[in-house]
Amino acid sequence: MSLAMWKDAAFARIFGGATAAALPPKSYGAWAVRDLTGMSVVFTLPPLLAPKLAAATDMNLRSAETFLQFTLPMAIQPVVAPFHQLGFLFSFKPDAPLSSHWSTVKAQVGGVVVMRWIRGFPPYCVGATMNKNLRYEFRDALGLSNDSVAAPEPLARAVTKPGDSLALARTMTPG
Numbered sequence: 001m002s003l004a005m006w007k008d009a010a011f012a013r014i015f016g017g018a019t020a021a022a023l024p025p026k027s028y029g030a031w032a033v034r035d036l037t038g039m040s041v042v043f044t045l046p047p048l049l050a051p052k053l054a055a056a057t058d059m060n061l062r063s064a065e066t067f068l069q070f071t072l073p074m075a076i077q078p079v080v081a082p083f084h085q086l087g088f089l090f091s092f093k094p095d096a097p098l099s100s101h102w103s104t105v106k107a108q109v110g111g112v113v114v115m116r117w118i119r120g121f122p123p124y125c126v127g128a129t130m131n132k133n134l135r136y137e138f139r140d141a142l143g144l145s146n147d148s149v150a151a152p153e154p155l156a157r158a159v160t161k162p163g164d165s166l167a168l169a170r171t172m173t174p175g
Contacts, residue, residue: 004035008087027090034083041076042124066129073124074117081112 008031049072050065059067082105089101139145 004031008084023091024094027087030083030087030090034080034087037083038073038076038080042073043128045072069129069132070125073120073128077113077116077120078109081109081116084116085109085112 008027046065046068049068050061053059053064053068054061057064085105085108086101089096089104093100
């Protein structure tokens with residue numbers, strides 16, 4: 001989170017003309033809300049909600065988790081995009097009233113959400129799913145149990161079978 005806020009602060013200085021001393025704490029606060037909310041949904045909710053989705057549908061647990069890993073990061077963007085935008089607006093116009101900032105957010109949030117979808121899909125949907133599957137495959141190849149993987153107990157039990165992986169991981173394996 002701190003690296004993302006450092007990057008955003010640097011962008012605010014470069015593109016907004018803000019000096020290091022002029023960047024207001026409320027910019028960092030808006031970005032912290034964005035990152036804490038977004039990352040908790042992106043990395044915490046898929047394994048927690050997968051058993052519920054699997055029970056409510058005919059999906060198996062791994063498919064439910066993959067489905068959630070691809071949908072939740074996109075679904076949270078309309079919630080976090082205004083905080084992303086507010087962080088920059090606070091730095092560009094620190095003395096403007098909040099109503100002015102909200103007017104700007106409302107006028108521009110659609111484009112911000114689309115750009116965050118484009119930027120977020122590769123790392124938070126594809127990358128997170130591939131990383132998790134590679135971790136399971138490596139642990140299986142080493143003969144290690146996946147029970148110690150940070151996941152709810154039903155999910156941990158579901159991925160301990162050797163060779164158990166998602167179709168996505170199998171399609172990316174040569175041979």
